[in-house]
Amino acid sequence: GAVVSQHPSWVICKSGTSVKIECRSLDFQATTMFWYRQFPKQSLMLMATSNEGSKATYEQGVEKDKFLINHASLTLSTLTVTSAHPEDSSFYICSARQGAYNEQFFGPGTRLTVL
Amino acid sequence: AQTVTQSQPEMSVQEAETVTLSCTYDTSESDYYLFWYKQPPSRQMILVIRQEAYKQQNATENRFSVNFQKAAKSFSLKISDSQLGDAAMYFCAYRSKETSGSRLTFGEGTQLTVNP
Numbered sequence: 001g002a003v004v005s006q007h008p009s010w011v012i013c014k015s016g017t018s019v020k021i022e023c024r025s026l027d028f029q030a031t032t033m034f035w036y037r038q039f040p041k042q043s044l045m046l047m048a049t050s051n052e053g054s055k056a057t058y059e060q061g062v063e064k065d066k067f068l069i070n071h072a073s074l075t076l077s078t079l080t081v082t083s084a085h086p087e088d089s090s091f092y093i094c095s096a097r098q099g100a101y102n103e104q105f106f107g108p109g110t111r112l113t114v115l
Numbered sequence: 116a117q118t119v120t121q122s123q124p125e126m127s128v129q130e131a132e133t134v135t136l137s138c139t140y141d142t143s144e145s146d147y148y149l150f151w152y153k154q155p156p157s158r159q160m161i162l163v164i165r166q167e168a169y170k171q172q173n174a175t176e177n178r179f180s181v182n183f184q185k186a187a188k189s190f191s192l193k194i195s196d197s198q199l200g201d202a203a204m205y206f207c208a209y210r211s212k213e214t215s216g217s218r219l220t221f222g223e224g225t226q227l228t229v230n231p
Contacts, residue, residue: 032217043206043221044160091158101148102210102217106160 003027004096006107013084014115021079021110023094029074030096034104035067038091050077084114117142117209121222128197129230135182136192136225138207145169148210149183150219151192155203163205166190168212194227202229 003026013019023033031052036044048069049057056069066088068080077096081088091111095104118141128134140149151163166174166183173181178198182191194201207222 034218038158041204041224041226043223044219046218049218093158093160095160097217101165103162103165104217104219108157108159 002098002103002105004094004105004107006092006094006110008110009108010111010113012113012115015085016083018080018082019084019112021081021092021094021112023077023079023096023107025075025096025098025105028096028098030077030098031074032097033071033077034095034097035069035077035079036093036095038093038109040091044093047079081112084112086114088112089114117144117147117211117220119207119209119220119222121205121207121225123225124223125226125228127228127230128194130197130199132197133193133195134197134227136194136205136207136227138190138192138222140188140190140207140209140222142188142209142211144211144213146212148212149181149190150208150210151179151181151190152206152208152221153201153203154206154224155200160206164192197229199229199231202227 005024007022033050035047047062050069050071052071071077093109095106147168149166153161164176178195180193204224208219
């Protein structure tokens with residue numbers, strides 16, 4: 001149980017285009033999901049907390065208009081990188097909270113490359 | 116704000132040997148969770164072990180055990196009988212029980228190499 005999927009696993013796009021990444025909890029409902037960004041050989045940086053039916057809470061320094069988060073259902077949160085630029089190239093990981101310990105279960109991540 | 120520090124960017128161990136990864140944290144809270152996560156080359160984050168701060172007994176999961184020193188704010192991970200599959204980046208993480216949101220604060224990570 002507690003499986004989280006992400007789609008796509010790898011995306012390459014041109015500079016200036018928008019890219020949507022989906023995060024799904026496959027076998028449980030998640031009122032809260034989290035989006036992280038990870039650069040090579042670095043730790044995970046929390047970008048935002050996504051709450052079903054309400055606006056996401058962004059961490060300091062994260063541009064809300066650039067990284068649009070929508071948590072439209074209890075099993076799906078999306079991250080849209082708008083007008084992507086090469087510096088947005090990174091590994092994006094989502095997680096969903098579930099269970100008695102409010103454990104975070106992580107998706108497999110999405111590698112974004114902006115040319 | 117809480118901080119988590121892993122002072123060993125890289126560690127190596129011989130197969131079948133034991134290795135200990137260090138983690139320290141800073142918090143003013145009395146009740147919280149501490150975690151060790153493993154991130155293999157696939158980059159899928161995997162929970163290795165969890166410790167609740169109010170529990171004095173150190174958590175163990177098969178070959179993985181922790182040394183939790185609450186007063187010293189230290190939380191080290193011991194891997195016994197190391198296997199090639201243990202090679203990964205290991206992250207120590209903190210989560211408050213007192214504040215809402217269940218957000219995790221991660222350390223910088225320790226890259227573990229297992230030598231055959």
